[in-house]
Amino acid sequence: MSIYTKSGDKGTTNLVHTKNVSKSDDRIQLEGTIDELTSHIGVVKTMISDGDTIRFLEKIQENLVKVTAGVADPYNREYKINDDKTELLEEEIDRLEGLFHCPKDSVLPGACPLSAQIDVTRSVARRAERALAAVSVKFGTDSGSKKYMNRLADYLYVLARYADASMSGKGLSGAADHEAPGTPLSSKEKAQPSGGVSSDSVDEAVIQAVLRRLGVSGRITLDGAKKLIEKIEQEALRRGKRAVIAVCGPDGNPIAVHVMDGAFLVSFDVALKKAYTSVAVKMSTMELSALAQPGGTFYGVDKMDGGKIVIFGGGVPLKSGDTIIGGLGISGGTGEEDHSLAEYGLSVLPEILG
Incomplete structure (x- = not known):
């Protein structure tokens, strides 16, 4: 980019x-x-x-x-x-x-x-x-x-x-x-x-x-995003999952998107939205989901921002210290499965950032 x-x-x-x-x-x-x-x-x-x-x-x-x-x-x-x-x-x-x-x-x-x-x-x-x-x-x-x-x-x-x-x-x-x-x-x-x-x-x-x-x-670099995606893909294959993995910058703009063989067509758009949402609200989409239920603090948030906000698991903000350097979105399984893969991505991020 x-x-x-x-x-x-x-x-x-x-x-x-x-x-x-x-x-x-x-x-x-x-x-x-x-x-x-x-x-x-x-x-x-x-x-x-x-x-x-x-x-x-x-x-x-x-x-x-x-x-x-x-x-x-x-x-x-x-x-x-x-x-x-x-x-x-x-x-x-x-x-x-x-x-x-x-x-x-x-x-x-x-x-x-x-x-x-x-x-x-x-x-x-x-x-x-x-x-x-x-x-x-x-x-x-x-x-x-x-x-x-x-x-x-x-x-x-x-x-x-x-x-x-x-x-x-x-x-x-x-x-x-x-x-x-x-x-x-x-x-x-x-x-x-x-x-x-x-x-x-x-x-x-x-x-x-x-x-x-x-x-x-x-912000996370293109090289860093590609390395992160590669590690997540290896873990997804180990788990027998087929997903779309998207990384955006702290501004929400896409940096890299990877479509695994056999991933659902709709997952491409959803993964991008999950990455965007995680930096827009500065929390994981799994956390947002709990807060977006009727009566919750963020109820109705998924109707805002032209439909770019999603409230199911798989999106997490990427941080260096306390600074958000990008967002990660994964789509291909259930919200819990996607969130688990995203958490794996967070666990290997320090190794990638050096």
């Missing part, structure tokens, strides 16, 4: 509940700024070797993805930022400030390459916070997101100053000319005799930033 769709050639795009939104719209500008911020954090990650700090930054990236999703779909409560996420930032700020003497006066960025990159990231975070405030005035936004964005910039400021202190060995609590125990940075640039960052690190940082902006790491 090609990376370009041509759907935005006229300067418009779509939000979840609004079509043909101008790319000059404040909401689209905000999404772009948060995307830029997430990529800058990715560059910072490539300059740090400490696993705990990298994982903390990855959690921040995941929260930023949720903030962006909340802009596109403001009525979805799954995209609200709870206070506990902001409290984690505050705890980390307090922990870092306990390790060194953070300057209270204004600081000129550029004391070391790592802190300079963190300061650039902080500046983009402040811009994203301002853009979020502008969207809030016009359209309303999640109050938790505004609080989180404000605290995120504070965290990045303290992290940059701690990087300066770690590089110089000055201002660290209980340290003079060496890195404090437990420092969260352990910057890769320290391995360079000149104090600079290797060209390999810079090249990798650029590559990772570009990949994140393209969304490559946020």
Whole structure:
């Protein structure tokens, strides 16, 4: 499937509940700024070797993805930022400030390459916070997101100053000319005799930033989909089943569809709908089926979205961590049999993603 769709050639795009939104719209500008911020954090990650700090930054990236999703779909409560996420930032700020003497006066960025990159990231975070405030005035936004964005910039400021202190060995609590125990940075640039960052690190940082902006790491690839389908087909044959296996991206668009010999003709369309449904409702179609019964939360959902939603087993969202990277739909047997095959697919997915 090609990376370009041509759907935005006229300067418009779509939000979840609004079509043909101008790319000059404040909401689209905000999404772009948060995307830029997430990529800058990715560059910072490539300059740090400490696993705990990298994982903390990855959690921040995941929260930023949720903030962006909340802009596109403001009525979805799954995209609200709870206070506990902001409290984690505050705890980390307090922990870092306990390790060194953070300057209270204004600081000129550029004391070391790592802190300079963190300061650039902080500046983009402040811009994203301002853009979020502008969207809030016009359209309303999640109050938790505004609080989180404000605290995120504070965290990045303290992290940059701690990087300066770690590089110089000055201002660290209980340290003079060496890195404090437990420092969260352990910057890769320290391995360079000149104090600079290797060209390999810079090249990798650029590559990772570009990949994140393209969304490559946020969706299952065609190669990954084909490998997953192959494993599911082998298991289906072992069970004596003939099915259609479909994989879609997180946007619901098909990536790959495989028709096993002897599968029912109708299964092709049903498998695609199961994959689409799993990402549309962010749950398995088996779970949705239970909620779509008369009196249930999703009763009547199968009548929505032009008949693309189905409520029988065989569709599951594919996830990398907490991020939905695609959907899997299987059709060929009973709902329970199809769901069982889909669960098998989930069990081998980590092996495929590496």
